[in-house]
Amino acid sequence: MVSETKIDERSEAAGPEIRTPGVSTADRIASFLKLHSIQGSITLALLFMVVIAIVFMGLTSYTVARRAILSTAHGYTGELITQIRTSIDTYIANMESIAEVIHRDANVQNYLRAANADDHAESGRFREPAASLLNSISQTRDDISLLMVYGGADRVLFHDPQMRLNEYASITDQDWFTAAQEARGGAAVSGSHVQNAVADRYQWVITLSREIRDDEDNVSLGMLLVDLNFRVIEELASAIELGERGYVFIVAENGDLVYHPQQQLIYSNLREERIAEVLAAAGGSFSADVGGAERLYTVDAESDTNWKIVGVNYIDELVLPAREIQVYFVLFGILCFFLIILLSLRISVRISKPIQMLRESMKSVERGDFDIQVEVRGRTEVADLSRDFNIMISEIRALMKSNAQKQDEKRRSELRALQNQITPHFMYNTLDSIIWMAEGREYDKVITMTSALGRLLRLSISHGDELVTVANEIEHVTNYLRIQQMRYADRLDYSIEVDQEVRRLTTLKVILQPLVENAIYHGLRNQYEGGRIRIRAYADTDLVFTVTDNGVGMAQEYADALLAANGDGRQPEAQNGRGVGVRNVRDRIQLYFGVEYGLRFYSEPDEGTTVEVRQPLLHSEEPAVRGS
Amino acid sequence: MHSRRKLFRTAVALGIAALAATTVVLAMGAREDGERKIMVVLKSVGAEDAPDEEMEFWQIVRHGMKTASQEYGLNPTIVGPPRERDIDEQVEIFAEVVAQRPDGIILAASDYEALAPLSKKAREKGIALVTIDSAVAGDAAASFVATDNLRAGEKAGAEMGALVSERKPVAIISHIHGVATAIDRERGVRQGLEESGAFTILGTFYADNNPELAYEIAIDLMNDHEDLGGIVTLNENTTVGAGRAIRNRGRAGEVKLVGFDHSKEEITFLEQGVIQALVVQKPFNMGYLAVQTLREVLAGRRVDAFIDTGSRLIRKTNMYEPQNEQLLFPF
Known part of the structure; x- marks a missing residue:
């Protein structure tokens, strides 16, 4: 974790000066002079004593001196x-x-x-x-x-x-x-x-x-x-x-x-x-x-x-010396006044300054900065307090670190789980198709399909990395489409357009395949005319994939509702399990890149549906990092 | 860190403010105690050949100033010509004093007109000016501290009115023509007489501040008017001259004499019964009040344009009363 907020000491110190309506003038002056602080209290107490002493001595000295004179x-x-x-x-x-x-x-x-x-x-x-x-x-x-x-x-x-x-x-x-x-x-x-x-x-x-x-x-x-x-x-x-x-x-x-x-x-x-x-x-x-x-x-x-x-x-004339004594007392009083101010500053440096430092550190902690060490030396109570504070802070820091690690692990395992959801579902369908082809003795097709499946699986594994190049991802979805095209016996037509400059960009893997799968099953499967799927990859401010089908489409509200189960992990009453794969993709992108990325559906009944995927523009060398 | 610096700055600011306030208070206190520069220009600061009485008058004025200065923590510098008649020299001295730009000046003007331009200049320079004894033309002075000669004259006139019967004529001998103090005194005498009854005033005769001339005027008056009831003389020299005439004619007590001032000869005449009453000024008060008034002016307080330092009518019967003794016989 990194300190997010820099504490502005000036604005902090100016804080007590803020004039609040309904606060009495005395309080305002007191807060202006910091009279409620330790330093102010010490100064006030000393001044009070000295003033009392000077007044008393001034008066009595004059009376006594006058009498004597x-x-x-x-x-x-x-x-x-x-x-x-x-x-x-x-x-x-x-x-x-x-x-x-x-x-x-x-x-x-x-x-x-x-x-x-x-x-x-x-x-x-x-x-x-x-x-x-x-x-x-x-x-x-x-x-x-x-x-x-x-x-x-x-x-x-x-x-x-x-x-x-x-x-x-x-x-x-x-x-x-x-x-x-x-x-x-x-x-x-x-x-x-x-x-x-x-x-x-x-x-x-x-x-x-x-x-x-x-x-x-x-x-x-x-x-x-x-x-x-x-x-x-x-x-x-x-x-x-x-x-x-x-x-x-x-x-x-x-x-x-x-x-x-x-x-x-x-x-x-x-x-x-x-x-x-x-x-x-x-x-x-x-x-x-x-x-x-x-x-x-x-x-x-x-x-x-x-x-x-x-x-x-x-x-x-006679009491002039007594008057002089009084004047000396006044001068002495003024001298004391200065000494007390200096003395109280001295004392405040020794006492109230460490407290102020401690207080400011605590304020930083309040703002979330746990990377703080209070440097109060010496043997005063405040130094002890500071040491205890430091221990407390380091314990909190350790706790937070382990908490973050756990969170990270949890996220990773979730990610893996989501990724894994794809495989058995698809594998079942594909193997089902191969069986049907084998039964129909269409061995060429079996070979083609099986090799496409093999390529698909190899790409899916891809050294266990979660990020792949756009080229890889396109190849992956191409293999998938090839398999599906064979399964749907040319009722499925597809096109893939990839801008040259995005090919080297990095994307989360196995994103397009669930979307295409969704398009086929829910957009094209029940159509008797040939279905058509169009995939595009380009870059604007983000890396964008679009998957467009010419299927049954749906109302825009319905399309929005597909993604409504937003992050709470609970799925809405999705028709026929539709949306499971889509949400998987969305959740993975958002887990990885943040909620500002993800999916958007554009659909109209009987016209078809377009899914847009947005990810950050990442070059393959850059580490895609969110958080630590 | 930020707000601690603020607290520190606030504390420092408060401390500096307190320190500054204390310094200001102390500095103001020091200022109050008076490092004010005050200069006094008198008509006369004395010379070998100056008349004794003239010197005495200004010495007592200075004594009053000294008393007030000590009380208010001031330290005035007193300057002036050696004699009252050195008008040009006084103008020169006053010019120098104004050039020094003191905070305040007390001026006893030897001449009503001659010192007016400089007084105006002093005022323009922001120097507080208080005149004593004799004023200057214009309104440069914040206050004029002097004997109210009109009232002093009234006292003399009223005393004369009480001393002589209405059937007998009285005369006034003035020392000088056209001088404010003499004019005021004469007006006062006439008012005092008027209030006492229907007196025949033979006239005001001018003796040019010369005792011998006053003597001759008095002799002539006694010769011309067998029934002369009394003479009011308006200053020391006229009083002394008239006193000598009455004494020499052996008409002491018969022709009443009410005069001004308090030379030794006058006091002797008073004791002898040649002079029935003397009106005396209060030079000590004049000096004291001049400093006090100037201090008020410097402190930015309002003062009266004219402050009467008072006068006192002294008869033989009360001349040794403590209140009069000090006026007649200053230490």
């Missing part, structure tokens, strides 16, 4: 603002000690006492040393912008003798003045403000003010003022960098801003600041959404000044 930022900002607070406290403590020194100074006390008593001589005596104390203190401190002792509009001491009191500023109405009065001998520290006590001089300061009380009787002698240049605080706070946009601000307990880099914007309501929340916070940190940006407020409330120092961080 904010906590760090809080700690870091806390440290920075603690430094500011410590510096401010140091400045304030310095101012306090300066105030204490001035307060305790005997010259200052004596000056004020005398001045208050309008003792000009006495006050004049103490004025100079008291003023020089202020001057010498201010010399040592750059950050102190003003030292002033105020006993009244005409009894004022400045650290700089050039300074004059601003006559238009009502000193006793100033906040720092009233605050010190309320403090009753204690120090009052103001917020940031412009000092206008000195004529033509306006400076931003922090004021520490304190009543000067008499050492002896604790009576208020006047007011002491120590101004810290506010620039010191401003530089301190503005130098702190909290990211790109973060800043530090200082707010007094009453809500006044001591320092804020965007103070003017806040006053103009162009910027919002969470002052109320900062004042409510006892320290620590909180985050708030201000003007669309989330900010982290870190509050230090430990200051001696009752100021709150606040560090403000922009959270989006």
